[in-house]
Amino acid sequence: xxxxxxxxxxxxxxxxxxxxxxxxxxxxxxxxxxxxxxxxxxxxxxxxxxxxxxxxxxxxxxxxxxxxxxxxxxxxxxxxxxxx
Numbered sequence: 001x002x003x004x005x006x007x008x009x010x011x012x013x014x015x016x017x018x019x020x021x022x023x024x025x026x027x028x029x030x031x032x033x034x035x036x037x038x039x040x041x042x043x044x045x046x047x048x049x050x051x052x053x054x055x056x057x058x059x060x061x062x063x064x065x066x067x068x069x070x071x072x073x074x075x076x077x078x079x080x081x082x083x084x
Contacts, residue, residue, distance in 0.1 A: 028078035035071030039064045 024031045042064035049057030 024074060025077065028074050032071050032074040032078060035067045035074060039067035039071060042067060 042060040046057045046060035046064060049060065051057075
């Protein structure tokens with residue numbers, strides 16, 4: 001019989017593998033805050049570019065959406081680890 005490893009990360013979907021790296025499981029709360037900060041900065045930069053009529057401003061907004069999406073997943077991981 002094999003012993004279970006409590007430190008092993010849970011199985012992940014393809015999107016989670018793309019947005020949340022395996023090393024991010026070590027410090028989920030710190031990296032959640034970093035992702036949220038990056039999302040806020042990208043949002044501000046994207047809005048600033050769009051305000052000046054530069055359509056490239058959509059790229060930082062897409063990056064902000066990805067950062068918020070990854071941050072949400074990291075938050076869910078941290079919450080589930082805290083409850084366990």
